[in-house]
Amino acid sequence: MKYKPMLVPTLLIVSSVVSSAADEAAALYKKKCSGCHGRSGEGKPAIKAPAIKGTSRDATQLVEHITKGEATSKSPHNKGIAGLSSDQAQAIAEFVKSLQ
Numbered sequence: 001m002k003y004k005p006m007l008v009p010t011l012l013i014v015s016s017v018v019s020s021a022a023d024e025a026a027a028l029y030k031k032k033c034s035g036c037h038g039r040s041g042e043g044k045p046a047i048k049a050p051a052i053k054g055t056s057r058d059a060t061q062l063v064e065h066i067t068k069g070e071a072t073s074k075s076p077h078n079k080g081i082a083g084l085s086s087d088q089a090q091a092i093a094e095f096v097k098s099l100q
Contacts, residue, residue, distance in 0.1 A: 025091035029095045036049035037049055053099035053100060055096065059094055060093075063086070066084065066092060066093065067084065
């Protein structure tokens with residue numbers, strides 16, 4: 001199979017951007033979420049933090065929960081996690097959905 005000269009560099013750039021975005025999402029999850037929900041989303045029963053890996057919520061529902069919170073949830077989810085942009089919340093939601 002022949003590759004066009006610009007195809008390979010373009011694929012490498014796209015691949016590195018995707019990898020960088022995934023790394024950023026993982027770092028955000030680790031910083032903002034893993035303290036309660038665990039490194040792999042397994043939850044921490046001792047502090048009543050639920051497991052989130054394999055959640056039935058879709059990414060849109062997770063973004064809502066992360067950014068706006070729910071009155072019935074414990075802090076920080078009762079008001080939304082402070083300091084996160086909607087793009088960061090989306091990245092975390094997609095990372096959570098990737099946890100298996």
